Amino acid sequence: MPPEPLTAFTPQQLAERYASLGMTLPLARKLLSCALRHGVWPTGDTTVSARWLTRVSRELYLPELSLADRQVSPSDGFAKYLFAAPDGVRFEAVLIPVVHRTGDRKSIVCVSSQAGCAMGCAFCATGRLGFTRDLAPWEIVAQAAQIRREAPDPVRGVVFMGMGEPLLNYESVIQAARVFSDPSGLAISAKAITLSTAGIVPAIRRLTREGHAFRLIVSLTSAEPAKRRALMPVENAYPSNDLRAALTDYHTATGRRVTLAWTMISGFNTGEEDARQLAAWVGDLPVQIDLIDVNDATGRFIPPGDAERNAFRDALRTHLAAPVIRRYSGGKDIHAACGMLATHLPAAPRANG
Ligand code: SF4
Structure with missing residues (x-):
C-alpha cells in the first residue's frame, strides 16, 4: 500500500x-x-x-501544499492564499484578522472544501468557475495548518466558507474538522469551527443524526422560492420548505440556534416584503440572521447603500424576534471577500516573504 x-x-x-x-x-x-x-x-x-x-x-x-501566491489587503489585513495541490489543482484560503473591543487579537482561517463549486450561485465567482474536484481531508487541514504557522495572531477558529459546498464533500470536511479540533491537531474548539452550506438537506439531516458540535450556517438569501431559485439553483434540488423542516429537526436534536446567512443585493432582497417573507418562513424556529453585502466583481449585483441596508435591518427587527448581525466581509481589494474566490490574482501589493 x-x-x-x-x-x-x-x-x-x-x-x-x-x-x-x-x-x-x-x-x-x-x-x-x-x-x-x-x-x-x-x-x-x-x-x-x-x-x-x-x-x-x-x-x-507528511504532505504539504505549495503556496502559489499570497496577497495581504493593505486596507484591512485580510490575507488570501493561493495553494496548489500535488496534482496542480489550485484553491484558495483566507486569513481573517479579528480584533476584539478589549484589544485582544486572534485569527480565523476560511478554508476551501472543494476546488471550484458545482452549486452555481449567481452572485459567486467560485460558482462561475464550475467544479474541479473534492479536496482530500489533508488538503483541507493543510490550508489552516500552513497559514497558522505564519499567522501574526493565534488561530482560534476555522470557517468552511471558501471555495466549494462543504456538505457535498461531507466525509472529508468532517474528518478535517475532527483534526482541527483535536488537542494535538490545531486545538480549535468545535464550537469555533463553522460549516457553511447552501442548503444540502440530506447532509444537514446526517449532521443532525451524527450530532457533531460544529456550528452550522445556512445561506438562505431569500425566503421566496422563485427569488431564491433565481440566485441559488440549489432551491431546485432541495426546496426551502424541506430545508426549513431539516433545520427544525436540527434545532430539536442539538438545541442550537440556526444561523441564516443573507447575501444582500440592492433592490432585490432587501425590502420590507423580503423581511416579512423571512419572518413567515422562520416562524418559531430560533435563528440568527447574518447580513452580508454581496461582492460581485462583475458588477451585475450591487450591495445596498447605508439607507437601504439600515431600512432592511429595521424591517427584520420589526417582523422577526431574532438577532440580526451585519457581517463584515473583508479583503475586497484582493478579491478575498465572500463570493470572490476564483483563483485569479488581481493586481495588489504582494506580502513580503
Ligand atoms: S456561494 Fe458557496 S455554494 Fe454557492 S457557488 Fe459560491 S462557493 Fe458554491
Whole structure:
C-alpha cells in the first residue's frame, strides 16, 4: 500500500490504524503535533527512536501544499492564499484578522472544501468557475495548518466558507474538522469551527443524526422560492420548505440556534416584503440572521447603500424576534471577500516573504 498522509488522521485513528507498527496514542500525538504545528517530521529523542520513525515513514508521509501566491489587503489585513495541490489543482484560503473591543487579537482561517463549486450561485465567482474536484481531508487541514504557522495572531477558529459546498464533500470536511479540533491537531474548539452550506438537506439531516458540535450556517438569501431559485439553483434540488423542516429537526436534536446567512443585493432582497417573507418562513424556529453585502466583481449585483441596508435591518427587527448581525466581509481589494474566490490574482501589493 502506498504511504498515507499523516495529517489526514486524528491521533486516535493513527493509533488504531498503525497499532501493528507500535503506534501508541502518545506517539501519534507527537507525530501529529510536530507535523501540524511545525510542519516537520520529528527527530529521534528519548521518547521516540529514530529507527521507529524511519519504519513509520514508509507507511505515512507528511504532505504539504505549495503556496502559489499570497496577497495581504493593505486596507484591512485580510490575507488570501493561493495553494496548489500535488496534482496542480489550485484553491484558495483566507486569513481573517479579528480584533476584539478589549484589544485582544486572534485569527480565523476560511478554508476551501472543494476546488471550484458545482452549486452555481449567481452572485459567486467560485460558482462561475464550475467544479474541479473534492479536496482530500489533508488538503483541507493543510490550508489552516500552513497559514497558522505564519499567522501574526493565534488561530482560534476555522470557517468552511471558501471555495466549494462543504456538505457535498461531507466525509472529508468532517474528518478535517475532527483534526482541527483535536488537542494535538490545531486545538480549535468545535464550537469555533463553522460549516457553511447552501442548503444540502440530506447532509444537514446526517449532521443532525451524527450530532457533531460544529456550528452550522445556512445561506438562505431569500425566503421566496422563485427569488431564491433565481440566485441559488440549489432551491431546485432541495426546496426551502424541506430545508426549513431539516433545520427544525436540527434545532430539536442539538438545541442550537440556526444561523441564516443573507447575501444582500440592492433592490432585490432587501425590502420590507423580503423581511416579512423571512419572518413567515422562520416562524418559531430560533435563528440568527447574518447580513452580508454581496461582492460581485462583475458588477451585475450591487450591495445596498447605508439607507437601504439600515431600512432592511429595521424591517427584520420589526417582523422577526431574532438577532440580526451585519457581517463584515473583508479583503475586497484582493478579491478575498465572500463570493470572490476564483483563483485569479488581481493586481495588489504582494506580502513580503
Ligand atoms: S456561494 Fe458557496 S455554494 Fe454557492 S457557488 Fe459560491 S462557493 Fe458554491
